[in-house]
Amino acid sequence: MSIHAALFDLDGTLVDSIPDLAQAANAMRIKLGLSPLHQELIAQFVGKGIDNLVRRAMTGGDEQAVMTAEAFIVAREHFIDAYHQVNGDHSTVFEGVLEGLKSMKAAGIRLAVVTNKPTVFTEQLLIQTGLRSFFDAIVSGDTCPTRKPDAGPVLHACFLLEVAPTDCVFIGDSINDAQAAQAAGMPVLIVPYGYNEGNSVQNLKVNDIVETIVEAAQWIERHNASADQPDLLT
Ligand SMILES: O=C(O)COP(=O)(O)O
Ligand SMILES: [Mg+2]
Numbered sequence: 001m002s003i004h005a006a007l008f009d010l011d012g013t014l015v016d017s018i019p020d021l022a023q024a025a026n027a028m029r030i031k032l033g034l035s036p037l038h039q040e041l042i043a044q045f046v047g048k049g050i051d052n053l054v055r056r057a058m059t060g061g062d063e064q065a066v067m068t069a070e071a072f073i074v075a076r077e078h079f080i081d082a083y084h085q086v087n088g089d090h091s092t093v094f095e096g097v098l099e100g101l102k103s104m105k106a107a108g109i110r111l112a113v114v115t116n117k118p119t120v121f122t123e124q125l126l127i128q129t130g131l132r133s134f135f136d137a138i139v140s141g142d143t144c145p146t147r148k149p150d151a152g153p154v155l156h157a158c159f160l161l162e163v164a165p166t167d168c169v170f171i172g173d174s175i176n177d178a179q180a181a182q183a184a185g186m187p188v189l190i191v192p193y194g195y196n197e198g199n200s201v202q203n204l205k206v207n208d209i210v211e212t213i214v215e216a217a218q219w220i221e222r223h224n225a226s227a228d229q230p231d232l233l234t
Contacts (some may be wrong), residue, residue: 002227003220005163006104007154007181008135009172010115010122011046012194014097014213015129018043019090020083025057027082028075032058044198047174049116049141054079087121088128094193100213101134109220112137112157116147116176137161149179154186169207169223171216178204189216 011017018039025045026036037060045056054076059065067075104111111134115122119140126132137160139153146152158165170181173194181188187207194201201209210216 001166002224003109003167003169003187005110005112005158005161005168006216006220007112007114007157007168007170007186009148009170009174009177009194010113010117010125012173012196013094013171013177013191014113014131015091015093015125017087017091017125018046018195020086020088021046021053023086023090024079024083025053027086028054028078029057031078031082032075034058043195046195047116047176047197049147050079050083050118050121051076083121084124087124091125091129093129093131094191094213096212096214097131100215100217101131103214103217104220105134107217107221107224110136110161110163112139112161114139114148114153114157114170114180116141118142148176149183151180151183151185154180154184158184169216169220171210171213173201175199175204178206189219191216 008014022039022042025042029036042057045053055067058067058075113135117140119142122138122140137157139157141147144152144156158168165184165186168186170177170186170188173191174196178188178190189208189210190201190204190206192201192209208219210219
């Protein structure tokens with residue numbers, strides 16, 4: 001089967017957004033009388049959407065800590081206000097992304113983003129980093145009833161692109177991407193430079209680890225070249 005579409009995770013795969021996410025999380029903590037956290041720690045809280053980031057940034061990642069619903073709502077408001085102000089300011093496109101996306105486009109591959117980030121922040125970040133025009137479809141954390149690691153948003157992107165899941169590849173940085181793609185029945189490539197909630201990607205069961213999006217483009221090219229070969233045994 002040839003690959004006709006590539007679906008991309010955003011934070012940690014296309015864009016290094018940690019400086020802005022950390023700044024917003026710390027602005028929220030300071031507003032609520034807490035001391036700021038190290039950026040490296042906050043990076044471990046990214047990947048399962050902003051509600052998870054807010055909760056973990058407020059508790060310092062302590063899974064046992066209890067937070068009331070009221071306290072969570074107030075914290076979330078502070079985070080959203082702060083992130084609106086800084087989203088994109090210090091975020092950078094990872095090396096190899098532009099070149100990789102251009103080469104996929106040139107090969108006729110359709111491109112989509114499937115992120116757990118809410119729509120308003122996804123659009124703002126893609127426009128600010130100059131990446132928006134590469135993508136034929138965007139599925140954000142609030143587009144579907146579920147988020148990655150559920151297959152729902154991945155299957156929705158396939159629906160928007162009018163491609164079968166088996167004709168796609170997912171490219172991400174975390175276990176949430178790997179599980180969502182596999183549940184949707186498509187191959188998955190993982191980049192090692194992203195966040196993966198602070199864990200190494202080496203133990204993830206994926207089709208391949210690619211160093212950059214350029215390598216991902218080459219992986220697709222190789223895959224499609226072998227799919228085009230007539231079966232010599234028949
Ligand atoms: O919002 C998050 O937690 C991360 O978003 P991502 O799915 O683009 O990595
Ligand atoms: Mg990610």
